[in-house]
Amino acid sequence: MKLWLILGAVNGFLSVALGAFAAHGLANRVGEKELAAFETGARYHMYHALALLAVAWLVQQTASSLAATAGWAFLAGMILFSGSLYYLGFTGSRALVMVTPIGGVAFLAGWALIAVAAWGIPPAR
Structure with missing residues (x-):
């Protein structure tokens, strides 16, 4: 449990920091797309x-x-999906654009795994 809390917090921090960078540091340096x-x-x-x-x-x-497998799928999705879009935003290069859908599939797999794992939780008493 501790690992996933730490990874969630670290990635939340990174997403806020990168979002702020986009709004304040990247907006005037790259195109709208x-x-x-x-x-x-x-x-x-x-x-x-x-x-x-x-x-x-x-x-x-x-x-x-x-x-836990869902967590690893979410991490893979963050790296592949978000990472490829960060790369596109920073560089304007579409070199990693083929990786983006693979990250999206990893996100979908993570959500499906969450649903299946949750199915196994016993009902509350």
């Missing part, structure tokens, strides 16, 4: 930083390894 891509990366980064906090809770609630 690049800025929009960067901001999309930061937004999805934050969503999935919060998802890691749900993973932490779910890891504590169930003995299933599915919750």
